[in-house]
Amino acid sequence: MDQAEFLFQILLPVLMEGMIVTIKLIVFTAPFGLILGILVAVGRVYGSKPISLLCKGAVGFIKGTPLLLMLFILYFGLPSIGITLSAFVASLVGFIMCNGAYNSEYIRGAISSIKEGQIIAAQALGMTRMQAVRHIILPQALIRAIPGLSNEFIYLIKYSSLAYMLTVIELTGAGKMVATKYFEFTEVFMIVGIGYLILVTITTIAVMLIERKVAVPGMTQSGRNMLDIL
Amino acid sequence: MENNETILKVKNIHKSFGDLEVLKGVSFEVKKGETICFIGPSGTGKSTLLRCINLLTQPDQGSVWLGDAEVTNSGKNINHFRQKIGMVFQNFFLFDHLTAIRNVEIALIKVRGMKPKEAREKALEELRQVGMEEWAEHYPAELSGGQAQRVSIARALAMDPDVILFDEPTSALDPELTREVLEVMKKLALAGMTMLVVTHEMGFACSVANRIMFMEHGEIKEQGSPEELMSDTKFERCKNFIGQFDQINGD
Numbered sequence: 001m002d003q004a005e006f007l008f009q010i011l012l013p014v015l016m017e018g019m020i021v022t023i024k025l026i027v028f029t030a031p032f033g034l035i036l037g038i039l040v041a042v043g044r045v046y047g048s049k050p051i052s053l054l055c056k057g058a059v060g061f062i063k064g065t066p067l068l069l070m071l072f073i074l075y076f077g078l079p080s081i082g083i084t085l086s087a088f089v090a091s092l093v094g095f096i097m098c099n100g101a102y103n104s105e106y107i108r109g110a111i112s113s114i115k116e117g118q119i120i121a122a123q124a125l126g127m128t129r130m131q132a133v134r135h136i137i138l139p140q141a142l143i144r145a146i147p148g149l150s151n152e153f154i155y156l157i158k159y160s161s162l163a164y165m166l167t168v169i170e171l172t173g174a175g176k177m178v179a180t181k182y183f184e185f186t187e188v189f190m191i192v193g194i195g196y197l198i199l200v201t202i203t204t205i206a207v208m209l210i211e212r213k214v215a216v217p218g219m220t221q222s223g224r225n226m227l228d229i230l
Numbered sequence: 231m232e233n234n235e236t237i238l239k240v241k242n243i244h245k246s247f248g249d250l251e252v253l254k255g256v257s258f259e260v261k262k263g264e265t266i267c268f269i270g271p272s273g274t275g276k277s278t279l280l281r282c283i284n285l286l287t288q289p290d291q292g293s294v295w296l297g298d299a300e301v302t303n304s305g306k307n308i309n310h311f312r313q314k315i316g317m318v319f320q321n322f323f324l325f326d327h328l329t330a331i332r333n334v335e336i337a338l339i340k341v342r343g344m345k346p347k348e349a350r351e352k353a354l355e356e357l358r359q360v361g362m363e364e365w366a367e368h369y370p371a372e373l374s375g376g377q378a379q380r381v382s383i384a385r386a387l388a389m390d391p392d393v394i395l396f397d398e399p400t401s402a403l404d405p406e407l408t409r410e411v412l413e414v415m416k417k418l419a420l421a422g423m424t425m426l427v428v429t430h431e432m433g434f435a436c437s438v439a440n441r442i443m444f445m446e447h448g449e450i451k452e453q454g455s456p457e458e459l460m461s462d463t464k465f466e467r468c469k470n471f472i473g474q475f476d477q478i479n480g481d
Binding site: 115117118120121122123124125126127128131135136139140143216217218219 | 284286309310312313316317319321323324325326327336337340341369370371372382385386389
């Protein structure tokens with residue numbers, strides 16, 4: 001069996017299947033992670049004291065424990081209290097919690113960077129605090145949080161490989177199977193690495209395009225400049 | 231215009247920040263169509279007074295009445311009153327992520343529930359009033375200070391307020407930009423808008439105001455018409471204050 005045959009007949013088809021699972025994990029996690037991040041950030045900054053503390057505590061807990069540990073609890077631990085999740089769903093839940101917690105920190109930072117006059121002006125026009133947050137503060141905060149959020153998205157691409165530890169055969173898991181069977185570790189894992197690199201590169205370019213699209217004069221210049229360099 | 235109908239009543243407003251008593255019982259009434267200018271040294275509670283009127287700052291004591299309705303103690307209803315009491319800020323506070331026209335129309339859509347098309351028309355009309363129609367699609371960062379302030383006046387006007395509060399609207403502007411903003415305000419005053427203006431622009435106060443209130447140490451120390459200010463002896467302290475200005479300006 002020559003190298004080309006191994007690569008095209010055996011390795012790539014398996015990796016493609018794994019890649020699809022990886023993409024599914026990412027695509028299902030990201031929107032919920034973003035929504036969770038927004039809710040937690042707003043809860044922390046504008047919520048009542050108990051809500052703010054709850055959000056802070058939850059974020060602290062998630063930031064303070066390894067993601068792998070959380071995945072183990074979700075998959076191996078929860079059945080003991082009667083909640084049985086499939087490996088894929090358990091991974092999703094873990095990723096969404098982790099992604100949401102970190103996203104909330106980026107969004108919280110962006111919210112606190114917005115001058116108080118913005119919310120005062122909105123309230124002076126008769127907006128409730130929540131209307132002001134929704135229509136004035138959040139749009140600005142999200143624009144400013146894009147670099148942080150995209151960073152977190154890139155982390156997500158990479159830590160999605162942890163799902164393999166719960167028996168989800170995603171990109172890394174698929175590579176591991178082939179590598180073990182054919183004893184071709186270096187070659188296989190390099191190609192798996194290239195797979196992640198492609199995903200991250202696509203993300204990076206997409207983020208630049210988004211940044212350019214939402215760029216507001218005086219608020220953001222980075223997107224435009226970075227794309228010019230490319 | 232001069233129908234003597236009292237539109238705003240401020241009764242005995244007190245406000246302290248910690249140990250510092252900023253307002254020590256301020257009372258006055260405003261008739262429909264009147265322009266009142268508040269002058270006086272910085273840090274004497276003029277801006278705080280304005281913010282107490284639409285409850286951006288909660289007064290410790292006293293009440294504010296718009297027409298026959300009490301603004302203070304209005305609970306959730308405060309947002310209704312804030313639509314009727316416009317406010318223009320020293321640093322404009324335009325919404326940075328929205329174009330000029332979006333700045334003007336957003337409250338119409340989100341607060342008043344107006345249809346986007348209707349709101350756009352109204353917003354354009356308000357921008358036209360302040361001479362900013364051509365800049366409708368520009369973002370705040372692309373506007374000069376004077377232009378930004380005129381947009382913020384249009385934003386306040388769009389809500390069809392009964393009163394507009396101006397909190398040092400020209401203090402962040404150079405003399406030329408100050409003039410363009412004051413001209414818009416003068417036009418509004420002549421059109422019968424009720425306005426409370428905290429300002430250091432004595433020229434504007436003397437030519438446009440119906441009444442001038444001189445504030446110091448959290449109280450209205452002296453008040454009267456511009457003519458009284460210029461001739462009467464009752465504005466002794468105030469004249470002293472303005473005189474200091476003149477010396478610096480070399481007038």
